[in-house]
Amino acid sequence: MRYLHTMVRVSDLxxxxxxxxxxxxxxxxxxxxxxxxxxxxxxxxxxxxxxxAGYPGGVYTGSKIPEGLxxxxxxxxxxxxxxxxxxxxxxxxxxxxxxxDTCARLQAMGYTINRPPRDGHMAFVRSPDGISVELLQRGxxxxxxxxxxxxxxxxxx
Numbered sequence: 001m002r003y004l005h006t007m008v009r010v011s012d013l014x015x016x017x018x019x020x021x022x023x024x025x026x027x028x029x030x031x032x033x034x035x036x037x038x039x040x041x042x043x044x045x046x047x048x049x050x051x052x053a054g055y056p057g058g059v060y061t062g063s064k065i066p067e068g069l070x071x072x073x074x075x076x077x078x079x080x081x082x083x084x085x086x087x088x089x090x091x092x093x094x095x096x097x098x099x100x101d102t103c104a105r106l107q108a109m110g111y112t113i114n115r116p117p118r119d120g121h122m123a124f125v126r127s128p129d130g131i132s133v134e135l136l137q138r139g140x141x142x143x144x145x146x147x148x149x150x151x152x153x154x155x156x157x
Contacts, residue, residue, distance in 0.1 A: 005043065005071040006092060008131050009083050013040065013076040015128040020044050020072065023106045024094060024133070029060045029071070038078040043071045046094065083129060091124070091132035091157075099123055099137040100145055114157035116148045123148075124157035132157050 010016040020026045026044040033040045043065055050060045053069040065071060072092060096102050099117045106125055107113055114132075115124035120142035123135040 005073045007073040009075045010129050019127050040076045042074045045071045091134050093134040095136045095138045114155050116151035
């Protein structure tokens with residue numbers, strides 16, 4: 001058995017792509033529009049995962065998702081629909097080289113860091129659709145750094 005992907009429904013495709021791609025650094029590797037089904041599917045992956053799957057430079061240009069490439073599938077239904085309970089999904093988790101830099105970038109883009117990386121290791125942020133995303137430091141915890149070390153939690157995560 002192999003892990004394939006996690007699907008999250010999104011209401012604003014542009015806002016979601018801004019969060020996942022510009023904010024988190026994921027890359028779009030596949031897109032499919034279904035006129036009949038009235039939906040769009042977009043698969044995203046980290047450049048590191050794409051490279052680990054055997055695609056040099058972290059670039060994949062195929063039309064089918066390679067087996068073993070962990071992805072996030074954004075499902076956008078064209079007809080308006082209200083999605084509630086993003087927290088009952090659980091969360092997505094990504095490991096990164098510098099959790100402080102990622103949080104600073106997301107915060108500068110207008111996203112709230114719900115659980116700041118006070119410990120230099122872990123933070124939580126929410127996507128535009130309320131999906132909780134855990135950000136984990138690669139390797140050892142970073143030394144405590146302001147403003148994160150003294151920042152309180154905001155909302156739920």
